[in-house]
Amino acid sequence: MISQLTRDERSSAMILCTILVIFGGVLGIAGRDDVLGFHGALLAACGIGLLFMIMNRYHDAEPDPDGIKKYYDDPTKVGVIVSMIWLVFATFIGDWVAWLLVFPEATFDAGWASFGRLRPVHTTGVIFGFGGNALIATSFHVLQRTSRARLSDNISPWVVIIGFNLFCLMAVTGYMFGITASKEYAEPEWYADIFLVVIWVVYFVLYLRTLARRQEPHIYVANWYFMAFILVVAILHIINNLAVPVSLGHAKSYSLFSGVQDAMTQWWYGHNAVAFFLTSGFLGMLYYYLPRRAGRPIFSYRMSIISFWGITFLYMWAGSHHLHYTALPHWVQNLGMTFSIILVVPSWASAGNALLTLNGAWEKVRDDATLRFMFVAAVFYGLSTFEGSFMAIRPVNSLSHYTDWTVGHVHAGALGWVAMITFGAFYTLVPMLWNRERMYSSRLIEAHFWLALSGTVIYVFSMWNSGIIQGLMWRAYAENGTLAYSFIDSVDAMAPYYVARAVGGFLFFLGGVIGLYNIWKTIKMPAQENAPVYDLPPVVDPEPAE
């Protein structure tokens, strides 16, 4: 890593580390009576650790000047590995909290181990830790290949990867200590939020500067999605997290908005985190790795355009379907429902485009588990977007809202779509990155595939069952006109489904462990002399490099 940096770059990296140490130190001192102090110390310690790493290697030989003619993939390599580690950690926590609903006593009489504190550890770990790192890693890779240009500099990709993971680390440790802003999927407190804004600006500038060096006149579809992901997530993050801290020494802050306005802002954020983080970003991944693995061009350019702008425009209206029948004004609920239903059009255009791209390569889907991961991802994307539009219809929502059906829906999307497309992309990407002929074991990819698929199906089916039963029991009337069931009756009825869900989750977790092992063994395989040439090289200034 450090050997790839020139001496000047090592110096700039040391300056950045020093800034991190100072920032962490200031937070640590200001918040010494609070968990804020711990997070300050964490940042400062990471900064010092990085400083020592660089100082140790500072006088090592400078990299080969010809290296600048190659793509810069070290940050992507780190991103892939870290992403898989987050996956294993966060799905483990997810399965743990699933078992907590079966064995509620298993909290060791301690706050950090209770469902309420661990649940955001799971969601943040999966969405941001696993998903975020996967997006950052693949976006760097895709951006360079589709632009035929090297990343614009060697430092800012590291700022993005390291900074983003420090943000995730502050988030999950904070929850266990009880630091949370309580906004779902935006739980980190004000100082972590500000930290992320800085990291995100660096990411965006890096993206634009690299695009500016592109040798292809057109910006490829995958990059449209990655740009929408970076830009809109920034807008959502900043507005939804506006808050006034108790003091500069307190981690706690109070949201600027309250009540109905806060609810609408939160679900405008929440739904579009799904849209621009978990959909746009991963569609960017799909639009590059699926055609590459299938060896076929994207079916329709026109459908790509329609679905891209459809998703970018329509999703932002849909958030209010999280607030049907609440104190939110009726007209906003109806707008949300209407746009949610229309949203199925661009969503299915994307899913259809992916499946039609595979049309003609079905024998590859049958034989190659990597491509099958991406095929199943496109199917689940189609299914869960349809389900989402369906659940946004007011009368349907009156049944599904507040129940496990929502949890099932989210996991159909997160496990079936987001995780599967990532596994497909990673198994395509890892041999390219480390210059291997293939993954260490294709049988382990098969095993991972079937574990992931069966885990997802068990999970989703048990939550459909429990959710619909819950919803029906809550609204059931006895013959004499009174409510037929008490609330605890509905809790009792959930017991078998909570066990089934936890079993499904465990299978999925197991698949992730196998995936991490397989990737690790691939990296450890001896380098191959005649590994295939995967990419056209970057075009380096006037003369084309050949």
Added chain:
Amino acid sequence: MLDKHAKLERNALAFVFAIIFVASIGGIVEIAPLFTIDETVEEVEDMRVYTPLEVAGRNIYIREGCYACHSQMIRTLQDEVERYGPYSLAVESQYDHPMLWGSKRTGPDLARIGEKYSDAWHVAHLINPRDVVPSSVMPSYAWLQRNTLKYEDLGLHLSALRKVGVPYTDEMIENAAQDAYGQTRPDSDGADGFLERYGEDSNVSAFDGDPNRITEMDALVAYLQILGHLTDVAQQTSSPEQQTSNLANGD
């Protein structure tokens, strides 16, 4: 159309602005009016603010992630009104920074849980839910009873809340810590000062049963007992019977 798009694809900055423009419309149309239209939040005269102890309790509710399993938003559906009470009005969460409407009911809605059970019931339930509800899947929160509440800095909390729009007076902010203490000690001087500032109807009680210590349990129970009682408007404007007659089942 495709030609125009082909041009757009060649210009990164134009593409960036196009994304920002297209993505902004929905939020601007749906969110901005909520801050300006008067009908969004009802005007109510008897709306009171959370006391310092209740603020502390609310922060514990947030810290423990109670909102992950309990909603605080009764929907305009007949069965919900019959199960939980009058449907929630916007004004009832007017001072909730942030709102805690929730999105999941692994446990029941809590929007009107206040005064439904005794303090002793809540303490017993939080110490071990299965003592009072045998098949409950809620974790035990016994350690709340062991943790002394950090209440010295509640003035800072009230003052931050005032910055975002909650009408705390200077006097309330100055006496915040003392009032948190006073609310847990019936018949003390502190309780008198507290009642003077927050109104005679406020709950003064040794919530956790031990008047000699102020614990996190005190704060959380104080908060749970005020839920649904910051204003009586939902009960006054319509009885549950009247409310249900306005509602269709399902839609």
